[in-house]
Amino acid sequence: MNKIEFEDLLSKYIENDLSLADRKKIEAYLNDNKEARNLLSSIKKTLRLVNNLESINASKAFNQVLFHKLKKLKNRNISSTNHTKKTTYFGFTPRNGAFLSLLIVLFIGVSFNLVSTVLSDPINQNVVAKENLNNLNDNKLNDGSSSLVSAVKDSSKTKKSNRKTFDLKDKVQFVKDGD
Amino acid sequence: MINQPLPTSSLQAYQMNDKKFQLTDEDLILRFQSGDENAYSEIVSRYRDRLVNFIFRFMNDFDQAEDLAQDTLLKVYTHKHYYKNIAKFSTWIYTIASNLAKTELRKKKNRKTSSLSNMGLDDKEYDLPAADKKTDSETDNEFLGKKIQYAIDKLPENFKTVAILRDVQELSYEDISNILNVPLGTVKSRINRARIQLQEELKNFL
Structure with missing residues (x-):
């Protein structure tokens, strides 16, 4: 037995909580030390x-x-239970209900204001006018569609003929995997 | 139930009936759970001194010990339904007290650290001697008591708790293990270490 083992068993020895073998070991250590x-x-x-x-x-x-x-605690509990016993409307206390309805009214008011300002804005009016004009032009184009389509085809031909064609057969070489 | 008057002395209520007087702590809390306020008063009278002693040894401050013992008993009142009859009542109440004391001790340590850091060179605290005259043996006992308390204070929190519960409150290893929610082996080893450390602190006075 060494010092650490002895110290570990010390309390158990004092309280008589050791097995006979351990007790004998400790007593032997005590005799020598x-x-x-x-x-x-x-x-x-x-x-x-x-x-x-x-x-x-x-x-x-x-x-x-x-x-x-304790009395203080009880009084606080009683006052808090009285305080919580309030009438509710559709599950809301009057204060919460009023606050919620105020929020809804505000939301409706703000959205209505927003829509009306968007419609009365001159820039937006211009955009709307442009959109109307485009629609009108589309309608006109549809009316004379056959002539317009042929004109478009012609123009595409002229564009193609104007384009230069390059012959790259001899100029471009591809590197093969084997090379 | 909440408006029932509380008797100032629970002993009066329980001395009238011998059977009631022999009730165990567990019986008392069960009675209290079913609305008997006299049972609570009996619990208070059984545990107030034990709790004050335990917390005082832990905190080394009598006023705080009383305050925390009262808080413990208030918790027993407000959380009575949390007690389940599978554990010993003493284990439950000591767990509450030890948790409150540990929390308070940590707060106190933090306050002390911050107040020390704010302290100037001239700000020192001195213990003034008591004015009343005492006999030599009383003074010696008081001095030794203070030294032991000082040695207990110097123990690490884990060791201090087990040392107080075992050597001051004389609770069993099993109870301490349940109170602190640590294995029995850990409790035994902590007690052993705590005793060796206490002996080192006090060897000059032995």
């Missing part, structure tokens, strides 16, 4: 001192203060 004997007696004395510490009792006013605190 004066330092261990001193430690054991020192711990026993410490324990005696701590066990004999004067017990601290509650003051005479303890109960009075406690029941005063």
Whole structure:
């Protein structure tokens, strides 16, 4: 047995909580080791001192203060339960209901205002006018569609003929994987 | 139930009936759970001194110990239905007290750190000697008591709790293990370490 093992078993030895084998080991260690004997007696004395510490009792006013605190707590609970017993409308307390309806009215008012300002804005009016004009042009184009389609085809032909064609057969070489 | 008057002395209520007087803590809390306020008063009278002693040894402050013991008993009142009859009542109440004390001790340490950091060079705290005259043996006992308390205070929180519960309150290892919610082996090893540390602190006074 070494010092660490001895210290680990010390409390169990003092409280008689050891097996016979361990107790014999400790006693053998104590016989051979004066330092261990001193430690054991020192711990026993410490324990005696701590066990004999004067017990601290509650003051005479303890109960009075406690029941005063308890009374306060009860009163607070009663007032809070009274406070929570309120009539509700559709599950809302009057205050919450009023707040919610105010929010709804505000939302409707703001959205109405927003729509009306968008419609009365001159820039938006211009955009609307442009859109109308485009629609009108589309309608006109549809009316003379056959002539317009042929004109478009012609123009595409002229564009194609104007384009230069490059012959890259001899100029471009591809690198083969094998090379 | 909440408006029932509380008797100032629970003993008066329980001394009248011997059977009631022999009730265990668990019986009392069960009675209290079913609305018997006298049972609560009996619990208070059984535990107030034990709780004050335990918390005082932990905090080293009597006023705070009383305050926290009252808070513990208030918690028992407000959270009575949290107690289940599978555990010992003493374990439950000591768990509440130890949690409150630990929280308060941590707050106190933080306050102390901040107040120390704000302290100037000239701001020092001195303990003034008590004015009343005492005999030599009383003074010696008081001095030794203070030294032991100082040694307990110096223990790390884990060791301090187990040392107080075991060596001051004399609770069983099993109860301490349940209160602190740590394995039995851990409790035993902490107690061993705490005792060795206490002995080192107090060896000059032995």
